[in-house]
Amino acid sequence: MYLARSAQLATAVALAAGTLVVLAPGAAQAAAGATLPFTSVEAEAATSTGTRIGPDHTQGTLASEASGRQAVRLAAGQRVEFTVPRAANAVNVAYSVPDGQSGSVNVYVNGQKLARTLAVTAKYSHVDTPWITGSRTHHLYDNARLLLGRDVKAGDKVAFEAANTQVTVDVADFEQVAAAAARPAGSVSVTDRGADPTGQGDSTQAFREAIAAAQGGTVWIPPGEYRITSSLSGVQNVTIQGAGAWHSVVRGSRFIDQQSGAGNVHIKDFAVIGEVTERVDSAPDNFVNGSLGPNSSVSGMWLQHLKVGLWLTGVNDNLVVEDNRILDTTADGLNLNGNARNVTVRNNFLRNQGDDALAMWSLNQPDVGSSFTHNTISQPNLANGIAIYGGTDITVSDNLVSDTNALGSGIAISNQKFLDPFHPLSGTITVSGNTLVRTGAMNPNWNHPMGALRVDSYDSAIEAQVRITDTTVTDSPYSAFEFVSGSGRGFAARNTTVDGATVNRVGTVVVQAETPGAVTFRGVTATGVGSAGVYNCPFPAGSGTFTLTDGGGNSGWDTTWADCSTWPVPGQGDPGPDPARNLAAGRPATATGSQDVYTPGKAVDGDANTYWESANHAFPQALTVDLGARQPVRRVVLKLPPSAAWGARTQTLSVQGSTDGSSYTTLAGSQGHRFDPATGNTVTVPVSGDVRYLRLHVTGNSGWPAAQFSEVEAYLS
Known part of the structure; x- marks a missing residue:
């Protein structure tokens, strides 16, 4: 059951204000997040x-x-x-x-x-x-x-x-903690097998014997504390049940560690509280490490002081993980580490994870048809609230994520592989109905921020259909939606649509586009935008363009950050670039042809003594400079080497501009421009156009049978 969208926004605003979060048991399922006790x-x-x-x-x-x-x-x-x-x-x-x-x-x-x-x-x-x-x-x-x-x-x-x-x-x-539950009829109690409910003795063997004896039935953990000192394995076709997570407590940093099993394992209603004080990635210090087998479930658990709550590999088909609390893990809360098929993770509460709170990582085999839905996540302190690294037909829906820190977004949809063999995103990735509060962070490696929701073509282009719908972003310290290739290699982020989003207060921009790609936005409304609507500066320079298609119904974010050489500072507004800065300096330059070592880059290298020269005897010729983002260019300055050895000459040319690199308009019509060493071999051409690509179309040169420029400069005024 879904609440009205206004209720969803009210919940987000309450969170932003630091007031109560009321999620009572038995209430209707909130539009985003878990129903909690x-x-x-x-x-x-x-x-x-x-x-x-x-x-x-x-x-x-x-x-x-x-x-x-x-x-x-x-x-x-x-x-x-x-x-x-x-x-x-x-x-x-x-x-x-x-x-x-x-x-x-x-x-x-x-x-x-x-x-x-x-x-x-x-x-x-x-x-x-x-x-x-x-x-x-x-x-x-x-x-x-x-x-x-x-x-x-x-x-x-x-x-x-x-x-x-x-x-x-x-x-x-x-x-309000309920009284301890009663022992199920016919169950095998761990105390009957010698477990010590005071927590003084080692109960590991008693747990093993009870599990072996209860095949097809239930192992009962009565109220008390039980200490186990090593992992359990061979767990299959059994229910392990406690009297409630406040009453039945297992003390141990490793509970189940097995790589395969017949499945039908159901674990519920007790606590596992570990002694993990540092993160050791090679150690299986997890509540579940590996596989529970098909058709299993984990519910009503309190998991704390572990490395990871559940690190799932192997076969876990149709697993359901629901109604659990996962607190204070030094790494992930839960990670579907490849081959997760039709796994459902819903209605869980996670706080204070040392890595991604919930993650799917398609290592070795793709995660397929699995979902994270109606979970509440607070304070992951080193990575993302929810991270999807590859996989096929994945769903992330109706989650509430707040207060990410350092290296993470609220939600990351990513092709970052970490290791091989990795299976990139494919099929349809559904990201629907999520609320993100104070999410996004300054990445110390990139030295710039990550958005509340990030689409990241880190190691390969996004080929999947990414469908982002009905998102609420509140109080993002930086941007709302980020499109990036986190490796800095400029892989495209495409095939993405954002339909229906409410953005309420962002520190910088609504859309932070840092890589080539194409995204359509529909019905995205924003208020309280700190700097500008869009930052559109693909990296590396010359890697391509990011095309933002306005599908209608958007409002409150129709401005573009003007200067790709600087990052927006939260809340400062857009001061605009320095009008004295040469927008073309060091930017990627291409040409229809060049002669010998006189390549296009020589025309934007800041050295007036080096120059581009086109192929000889082959007019017309053209030189194109990518300014990196759409800029309101008002003046183009053209230079030849200032040496007197360069005699006066006239070059006939026009200046053209484009926003997408394919369709060009004329900014200054074709005419002869005289370069004279007596006046510095410099020509200024007034233009007027908001363009990203600047093209000089040359049809003649009275001093040499080729087009020639030692510097091409572009200015705002």
Whole structure:
């Protein structure tokens, strides 16, 4: 069931303002995001004796990694007090403490101090990944949960007080946790096989024996804590079930590690909380590493302090991953790592991932017919909220992504392969109904920003049909839609349509086009645009053009950033380029012909003593300069070497301009222009046209049987 589009926008605006995110259980499915069993309240919206920090978008700061880009810093003895938004008996707090420190937080309900405290630690945060270019110390936050031991109602006050270390509080999730579920009839309990519910003994063997005994049935994990010290394998044709994620807790950094299985595995309703403190890519420190086999499911799980929640390879046909919480992973939340067929990932909540929160990576085999739908993603701190790297007929729909940082967009649709054999995007890629709040980031490797939604022809051209519909972008720090070839090789991003989008406040531009391609926009409306509607500057220079087709119904973004030599600065507007700058300097130049070493590039190299000379005795000839973006050219200056050895001559020429490199109009009609060393061998031709391509069409030269120019310069005035 879908809410009206105005409700979707209201949700995004509420997120942007740092107010409540109310996603109650049993409610109608929101237009974007998951239906969740808790309500979140931002610390900056609470009452506090501490210091509010942010907003900030600088890589590697507490404010930039926080939800809403703001948080509250508490010194020992300071507190933040939340007004409870709903009936609850439990709370989860996202927080940070300084690197190397641990401590506790006192908890108060309506002014009464509880006997129980909330433990806080930097053990699982402040992660370094020096092998990832552009990364800095990141993953600055962690999550800690607490059963309050009493019921609180809407309007009650719950406060958190730093007891013995500085604590930065980001957000609190209030939840009514149900009583522990009963043991299913006929199930095999792990405690019957010797598991220790106190968490002191090693329960690994008991879990293995229970799984072996329960083939075709259910393994029961009663309330308690269970420690396992190595991975489980050979898991097939079994249900593994707990009493609820707040009641049945497995402590271990690896749960299932197997490369194949018969499938029909159903894992649900318990927590797996690991001890992963650093990211080691070669280690299988994941809840699931490999394959569950076909027709399996994972639901109702709380997964925390792992490297990856689910790293899925092999056969996982028809897998459903739903209604889970994945928190504080040092790498991805979930990665469909090739050969994922008809996998559905829906209604999950992910926070504080150290890489992509949700990813499909078509390595070895393509991911086919799989989907990420109705998930809520917050604070991936090194990469994208959702990333699709290759694959066939993929769907990304109705997700809510907020607060990406450093190397990521809210959603990335990409042909970045990382390794071979890779299977690029093919078929139809459907990106529909997603809401992106404060997404996009400054890429330290590119030294320029990434947009909220990025289409990236990184290692090969986009050949798939990419259909982006009904997108809401709110408070993007930079651009809304970016089209780029992230490798810098200029592969085309084409076959893309953007239909129906609401863009509300972007720091720079609505469309950031940095590579050749062709995209059609229809029904895209924008308000609060920081700099200009479009940045259209394909790289590398001369790689081709980006054609933006206006399909109708667009509004609020009809201007173009004027100067491809500079990046828009958020919120500064478009100051326009320096009118004294030569727009043709160093730009790609081509010609109908050239003589010997006198190539077209010599006419734009800034050296008046070098020159282009066309093929001899073959008029007409033409020289074309690609200015890199559409520019309002008003003056063209033509030069020959200033040496007196160059006698006076007249060249007959016209000046032509084009926006697409194929259809040209005349900016200055054909006439003779005299070059005289007595006046510097310089000619100025007034023109008037908004063009990207500038062409000199030469039909004669009285001093030599060829066209000749040592410099071609173009100016705005």
